[in-house]
Amino acid sequence: MSTPHVLLGLLVNGPRHGYDLKKAHDERLPQAKPLAFGQVYATLGRLERDGYVEQSGQEREGGPDRTTYSLTEAGRAQIDDWLAQTERPAPYVSSTLFSKVVVSLLVADADRARDYLIAQRAAHTARMRELTAVKTTPGAGLGDIVAADYAIAHLDADLRWLTTTLQRVADLHREVHG
Amino acid sequence: MTTLLRAAELTRAYGPTQALRGVDIDVAEGEIVAVTGPSGCGKSTLLHCLAGILRADSGTVRYRDQDLNLWSEADRSRLRRTDFGILFQFGQLVPELTAAENVALPLLLAGSGRREARQTAVGWLDRFGVADLADQRPGAMSGGQLQRCAVARAMVTEPAVLFADEPTGALDVLTGEQVLNEIVGVARAQRTAVVLVTHEAQIAAYADREVVLRDGRVDATGLGIGVRS
Numbered sequence: 001m002s003t004p005h006v007l008l009g010l011l012v013n014g015p016r017h018g019y020d021l022k023k024a025h026d027e028r029l030p031q032a033k034p035l036a037f038g039q040v041y042a043t044l045g046r047l048e049r050d051g052y053v054e055q056s057g058q059e060r061e062g063g064p065d066r067t068t069y070s071l072t073e074a075g076r077a078q079i080d081d082w083l084a085q086t087e088r089p090a091p092y093v094s095s096t097l098f099s100k101v102v103v104s105l106l107v108a109d110a111d112r113a114r115d116y117l118i119a120q121r122a123a124h125t126a127r128m129r130e131l132t133a134v135k136t137t138p139g140a141g142l143g144d145i146v147a148a149d150y151a152i153a154h155l156d157a158d159l160r161w162l163t164t165t166l167q168r169v170a171d172l173h174r175e176v177h178g
Numbered sequence: 179m180t181t182l183l184r185a186a187e188l189t190r191a192y193g194p195t196q197a198l199r200g201v202d203i204d205v206a207e208g209e210i211v212a213v214t215g216p217s218g219c220g221k222s223t224l225l226h227c228l229a230g231i232l233r234a235d236s237g238t239v240r241y242r243d244q245d246l247n248l249w250s251e252a253d254r255s256r257l258r259r260t261d262f263g264i265l266f267q268f269g270q271l272v273p274e275l276t277a278a279e280n281v282a283l284p285l286l287l288a289g290s291g292r293r294e295a296r297q298t299a300v301g302w303l304d305r306f307g308v309a310d311l312a313d314q315r316p317g318a319m320s321g322g323q324l325q326r327c328a329v330a331r332a333m334v335t336e337p338a339v340l341f342a343d344e345p346t347g348a349l350d351v352l353t354g355e356q357v358l359n360e361i362v363g364v365a366r367a368q369r370t371a372v373v374l375v376t377h378e379a380q381i382a383a384y385a386d387r388e389v390v391l392r393d394g395r396v397d398a399t400g401l402g403i404g405v406r407s
């Protein structure tokens with residue numbers, strides 16, 4: 001996971017405290033799993049230990065004191081390095097969806113896989129419709145739109161693969177059974 | 179919701195090729211329905227039959243409870259001008275006319291005065307963000323601009339149904355999405371029903387409902403492919 005880098009990225013425009021970082025993370029990555037506070041502080045602790053962030057003050061806004069953190073030179077360099085690295089395309093496909101179709105073909109037959117596909121397709125298209133509504137809501141922020149696009153593109157890829165797979169199974173079935 | 183269009187048992191062949199083999203479909207007022215399915219499944223033929231451009235070989239198409247097959251070609255042609263808007267992938271604007279003249283055309287055909295037609299046309303161009311192109315000819319426009327003018331022309335008569343056949347098929351992804359978003363937004367605001375033919379799941383996701391065709395029939399499974407032997 002890239003949580004440390006996201007936190008470093010959020011500090012680029014100036015110091016922030018942990019609560020603020022959590023809020024900013026959840027706003028910028030609205031479709032990601034929300035960050036737990038514990039995770040924010042634990043990550044900040046590690047980043048501080050490695051010299052990428054430093055404590056830069058205390059802030060009090062009617063509540064308890066909050067420690068603000070700022071990015072160090074090394075932290076800035078770390079962000080630049082990370083952004084310059086190309087992500088390796090995942091070497092293995094790992095998804096429950098993929099496993100389920102393969103297993104259903106192994107243990108059952110084309111009909112079973114087909115029944116599963118029908119239900120899965122309905123679930124995928126319903127989710128795509130929801131996400132499309134999210135991103136076309138007037139006033140949707142760039143973060144929401146980009147996140148919805150990402151999720152929609154992956155659902156679409158799943159759907160294409162599901163359809164192609166079942167078409168292949170159907171062709172094979174026809175060859176074998178005439 | 180009131181049913182606006184209802185087709186039952188539609189069949190249509192091109193020579194030996196049976197494009198539709200008994201399709202039933204309903205479209206309610208203001209509803210956006212995507213018609214999807216693989217190439218050759220009959221979705222464009224269905225759109226043409228629903229819009230009264232093609233006559234089905236058998237079956238009925240009812241619009242506001244009237245059987246269009248019983249209408250004369252002249253009456254159906256008038257209906258297409260007044261109640262239906264039609265949008266294709268590309269190539270629908272008259273190259274010799276400006277954008278405003280193209281958009282005004284359906285109004286002029288319906289008997290509007292020239293000045294009033296132009297004013298309304300420019301208003302519709304503005305609604306799709308292309309009012310500044312009013313006096314340009316299609317040859318000078320980008321794909322997205324052309325399609326926005328074409329939508330303005332399809333919507334200028336404020337039709338009850340917009341028939342759109344792969345309306346974003348010739349556009350890049352982002353432009354296609356913007357144009358589609360504008361079409362859907364305007365259609366919802368106008369309570370215009372849309373029959374949206376597409377082969378892309380991401381486009382179909384803009385609709386309220388999806389009807390999948392396979393081999394000229396509605397495929398209730400939604401797969402659009404055959405598996406069971």
